[in-house]
Amino acid sequence: MVDISKYFGQSDAQHSTYSNGEDKTKSDASSWEDEFFHSAYISGKTRIEKQANNKKLLADHFQIRGVDYNLEEFYMMPYFKRQVLVRKDTVGKYENTVCFSYFETDEENRIKSSIPNLYCGNTSSERREVDWCKTCKTNIILIGFLCDENGNIRKNDKDEPINIFIRASKSKVGDIMQYFFDCQELSVPYLCSPDKATDETNKHEQNYFNIFRRIIKVSIDIVPTYNPNNLPNISQTRTAFKFEPVKELPPENIAKLLEYEEKINDKIKEKFDETEYAIKNFKKIKNKVIHEYSVFKNLDMVSDNSFAFNDPIPTDDNKTSDSNQSSSSSNDGGFGGLDDIPF
Numbered sequence: 001m002v003d004i005s006k007y008f009g010q011s012d013a014q015h016s017t018y019s020n021g022e023d024k025t026k027s028d029a030s031s032w033e034d035e036f037f038h039s040a041y042i043s044g045k046t047r048i049e050k051q052a053n054n055k056k057l058l059a060d061h062f063q064i065r066g067v068d069y070n071l072e073e074f075y076m077m078p079y080f081k082r083q084v085l086v087r088k089d090t091v092g093k094y095e096n097t098v099c100f101s102y103f104e105t106d107e108e109n110r111i112k113s114s115i116p117n118l119y120c121g122n123t124s125s126e127r128r129e130v131d132w133c134k135t136c137k138t139n140i141i142l143i144g145f146l147c148d149e150n151g152n153i154r155k156n157d158k159d160e161p162i163n164i165f166i167r168a169s170k171s172k173v174g175d176i177m178q179y180f181f182d183c184q185e186l187s188v189p190y191l192c193s194p195d196k197a198t199d200e201t202n203k204h205e206q207n208y209f210n211i212f213r214r215i216i217k218v219s220i221d222i223v224p225t226y227n228p229n230n231l232p233n234i235s236q237t238r239t240a241f242k243f244e245p246v247k248e249l250p251p252e253n254i255a256k257l258l259e260y261e262e263k264i265n266d267k268i269k270e271k272f273d274e275t276e277y278a279i280k281n282f283k284k285i286k287n288k289v290i291h292e293y294s295v296f297k298n299l300d301m302v303s304d305n306s307f308a309f310n311d312p313i314p315t316d317d318n319k320t321s322d323s324n325q326s327s328s329s330s331n332d333g334g335f336g337g338l339d340d341i342p343f
Contacts, residue, residue, distance in 0.1 A: 032066030078144035100278035
């Protein structure tokens with residue numbers, strides 16, 4: 001029996017089960033090949049990508065930025081998932097994140113946002129009742145090792161494991177959520193030692209750890225577009241993530257995955273927590289929106305001068321753009337199992 005009880009201190013909000021998966025976050029890496037986390041996404045159209053050595057990226061194929069291109073499928077060993085909330089607005093010339101929640105809670109269990117004293121609704125219906133929050137979108141982030149169908153972890157030319165992530169938004173949130181729900185129904189032995197297991201830990205395993213118990217094949221499906229109002233100029237079909245479990249991991253490997261995730265948690269937060277970036281962008285549009293949206297009328301931040309200074313408009317290096325979502329040159333790397341990961 002592998003004891004994973006020490007990992008139950010992580011809050012449910014931190015590991016809540018709640019696009020095409022393109023990477024919308026900035027990176028400080030000198031090249032995409034040097035990034036620690038590589039975005040895996042479905043390209044929307046065929047194009048020549050200059051930052052990938054002028055490679056032709058095919059529409060409706062997977063691109064793993066800085067690793068591989070034009071894939072129909074890949075295999076992944078997940079070890080982290082998270083819900084985040086994102087609201088975008090026009091800042092200068094570009095659409096950027098102006099409100100963000102890393103889904104962390106305060107001492108009263110309220111979901112914090114990047115705006116002082118503005119808390120997020122627990123559900124999408126609650127958020128729709130707040131004028132500012134109506135256009136807020138849920139993103140699901142799933143991180144794991146790139147591997148083969150047998151669980152051999154892909155490595156880069158530095159003999160380090162290749163960490164990839166899917167960032168699902170819009171209709172693709174439903175694709176990944178369906179897989180999460182399927183994992184919750186798994187009939188597998190619990191991992192927590194019997195002397196420490198409770199109904200609460202068993203439920204936590206089902207809702208969170210079950211997702212990491214299997215290697216998954218990720219492929220592309222074509223499904224009908226949800227268009228209940230029959231709006232014109234809407235494609236009748238869309239691409240969707242398809243998740244298929246291919247192999248169950250032994251309990252000792254799951255413990256290693258959890259240990260690895262704990263070790264790199266600061267890197268995960270640095271990459272995916274856009275709170276500071278959202279604050280900088282919000283300050284640039286604050287004087288306009290605080291008079292436009294009623295939710296700001298009674299917030300303390302309105303009179304907070306420290307929240308009103310102006311920052312430069314984002315440069316081309318940190319603005320969101322479609323050209324920043326593709327892969328760099330292919331890197332075959334090496335292969336190895338979990339035993340080769342330097343925990």
